Amino acid sequence: MLDYNLYLGDRDETELYDWLCENIAPVLMTTKADWDYFTMYHGDDDLWIMHSADVSDTSGQYDIITVLSFKNKEDALMAKLRFGGSMS
Numbered sequence: 001m002l003d004y005n006l007y008l009g010d011r012d013e014t015e016l017y018d019w020l021c022e023n024i025a026p027v028l029m030t031t032k033a034d035w036d037y038f039t040m041y042h043g044d045d046d047l048w049i050m051h052s053a054d055v056s057d058t059s060g061q062y063d064i065i066t067v068l069s070f071k072n073k074e075d076a077l078m079a080k081l082r083f084g085g086s087m088s
Helices: 013-023 073-083
Strands: 004-009 027-031 038-043 048-054 064-070
Touching (some): 004 073, 013 027, 013 038, 013 048, 013 064, 013 073
Antiparallel strands (some): 027 038, 048 064
């Protein structure tokens, strides 16, 4: 179960993805159900999941909002220190 969530606005999806793969666990799979507005990236052993949504109607640089969910509190805190955002 992934108990630690980090909410990020307007971040470079590739930078987040690369950092998660290098520092937490490599990606296991990517999913996007029909009609969903977000793509999910799953880390190996579900140590992390990244929900990434395109919000192109905003005026941000990347037009992406992201929720990172972590199995381990330490991983969530490392990501917060690196990227900022809001934790729950």
